[in-house]
Amino acid sequence: MAPIRIPALLLIGGILWAHAGCGSKSPSAPGDTEVCTGYSDPASSQYVLPYLVGVTYRIIQGNCSAPGNGHRGSDRYAYDFDMTIGATIAAIQSGVAIHVETSHFDGQIAPTGLDNYVVVRHNDGNYALYGHLTHEGAMVATGDSVARGQAIGGSGNTGNTNNIPHLHVDIHLCDPVTGGTLGCPTVPLTFRNAQPNPGRLQLNERYLAVAY
Ligand SMILES: [Zn+2]
Numbered sequence: 001m002a003p004i005r006i007p008a009l010l011l012i013g014g015i016l017w018a019h020a021g022c023g024s025k026s027p028s029a030p031g032d033t034e035v036c037t038g039y040s041d042p043a044s045s046q047y048v049l050p051y052l053v054g055v056t057y058r059i060i061q062g063n064c065s066a067p068g069n070g071h072r073g074s075d076r077y078a079y080d081f082d083m084t085i086g087a088t089i090a091a092i093q094s095g096v097a098i099h100v101e102t103s104h105f106d107g108q109i110a111p112t113g114l115d116n117y118v119v120v121r122h123n124d125g126n127y128a129l130y131g132h133l134t135h136e137g138a139m140v141a142t143g144d145s146v147a148r149g150q151a152i153g154g155s156g157n158t159g160n161t162n163n164i165p166h167l168h169v170d171i172h173l174c175d176p177v178t179g180g181t182l183g184c185p186t187v188p189l190t191f192r193n194a195q196p197n198p199g200r201l202q203l204n205e206r207y208l209a210v211a212y
Contacts (some may be wrong), residue, residue: 001113006009010169012195022070022080022131022132022161022162022166026124030176031095034072034073034076035064036064036076037111038186038187039188040190040199041146041190042190042194042199044075044077044192045156045190045191045192046148047090047093047150047171047190047191047192048090048191048193048209048212049092049193049209050081050089050090050130050169051081051083051090051167052088052149052151053210053211055208056169056207056208057082057083057087057201057208058081058082058205059080059082059201059204059207060081060204061079061081062080062200062201062203063078063079063188063201074182074185074186075170075185075198076186076197077139077187077188078168078169079169079189079201080166080168081155081166081169082165082190083155083160083165083166084155084165085106085157086134086137086154086155087155088101088151088153089130089133089151089152089153089154089167090209091120091148091149091150092148093120093123093171094122094123094146094147094170095120095122095123095128095145096145096146096184097120097140097146097152098119098120098127098175099117099118099175099177100119100131100138100141101118102138102153103116103135104116104159106144106156106157106158106165107154107157107158107163108159109157109159109160109161109162109163110159111157113133114136114158115160116132116134116135116137116157116158116159117129117131117159117177118130118133118138118140118152118153119175119176119177120152121175126173127172127174127175127176127184128171128172129168129169130157130168130169131167131168131169132156132157132158132161132165132167132168133152133153133155134154134155134158135158137153137158137167138153139151139152139153140152155167164186170186170189171189172185172186173187177210192212193212194207194208195207195208
């Protein structure tokens with residue numbers, strides 16, 4: 001069955017951010033050609049992996065994922081890491097937490113509307129979205145300053161996860177909650193402290209977060 005897409009403009013109150021994200025609700029029709037280019041040199045990236053130094057996770061959905069997956073179209077530069085429920089999420093860049101939603105329970109699965117998330121506005125003008133957090137899993141509140149590498153929450157299994165616990169992370173040109181991901185598309189993201197470090201992280205590969 002073809003996935004049903006809810007236009008971002010119809011979403012109300014910001015809660016139903018257009019996280020076409022991880023499941024099958026894709027902004028692109030299956031078979032569309034997806035192009036992911038424009039990655040910066042990871043050695044000069046100001047972003048770090050979204051977990052603590054010394055920890056390794058695997059990419060279970062990368063950028064420009066295959067037809068039928070969610071990291072396509074305006075969401076094509078998102079990454080999913082195989083983090084278990086409660087695993088610590090670290091901020092990829094410094095900024096201010098502008099949205100914190102953690103009311104939903106793990107196992108509440110839906111294409112939109114049941115995600116827990118944190119959005120951080122960075123000093124460089126981009127916005128990071130951390131999705132699928134665990135119930136009451138935020139370690140920051142709206143308005144809090146966040147330092148790069150700071151623990152900001154626990155990963156979980158809420159929203160559009162296909163019932164596979166993981167962390168969804170990406171960066172946007174504007175606020176993806178108020179603007180929707182169609183209006184605020186994802187942009188290429190590399191991490192300075194991944195080992196190995198191919199620039200664009202690759203599906204099914206494991207990445208150790210090293211000191212930076
Ligand atoms: Zn995702």
